[in-house]
Amino acid sequence: xxxxDKIKSKMDDFASVGKKEKxxxxxxxxxxxxxxxxxxxxxxxxxxxxDAALKLAKLPAVDVVKDESVTWVIHVSDKKEPVxxxxxxxxxxxxxxxxxxxxxEKRKTMYDEFEKDxxxxxxxxxxxxxxxxxxEPVQQVEPVQQVEPVxxxxxxxxxxxxxx
Numbered sequence: 001x002x003x004x005d006k007i008k009s010k011m012d013d014f015a016s017v018g019k020k021e022k023x024x025x026x027x028x029x030x031x032x033x034x035x036x037x038x039x040x041x042x043x044x045x046x047x048x049x050x051d052a053a054l055k056l057a058k059l060p061a062v063d064v065v066k067d068e069s070v071t072w073v074i075h076v077s078d079k080k081e082p083v084x085x086x087x088x089x090x091x092x093x094x095x096x097x098x099x100x101x102x103x104x105e106k107r108k109t110m111y112d113e114f115e116k117d118x119x120x121x122x123x124x125x126x127x128x129x130x131x132x133x134x135x136e137p138v139q140q141v142e143p144v145q146q147v148e149p150v151x152x153x154x155x156x157x158x159x160x161x162x163x164x
Contacts, residue, residue, distance in 0.1 A: 004064050004073045014075040049074055
């Protein structure tokens with residue numbers, strides 16, 4: 001509740017204050033809708049938090065939501081009505097998304113098979129430099145080319161391969 005007391009008067013700084021908070025964790029869910037995120041989605045919003053956020057009438061608002069053993073302090077900045085699109089206008093994007101999802105699924109399956117078949121041990125000590133080498137920065141030195149000075153008032157002499 002200390003965080004709620006700190007933030008209720010500074011709603012505009014919610015994100016920056018939340019990220020600096022040491023006593024809890026800060027999570028940003030982005031836009032929250034009535035429909036739950038699909039299973040396995042990166043940032044699934046707990047149902048209690050979703051319901052509380054959607055019920056708030058006066059916005060922007062900060063509220064406290066209890067979810068089992070977790071207490072959430074939520075910040076709701078605004079509401080947007082859902083937008084519906086014609087299938088023809090989004091069918092290309094849907095097709096791309098399906099292809100990417102299938103690729104990622106196939107890749108994960110292959111990774112899992114490789115992990116079963118091959119065992120990889122990484123020797124972390126090998127990659128650590130000795131303390132003496134860590135202290136000295138490595139400098140790149142460019143090679144020096146020697147060029148003969150050219151005297152602008154003198155005609156160049158013909159060399160053996162230039163003819164006389």
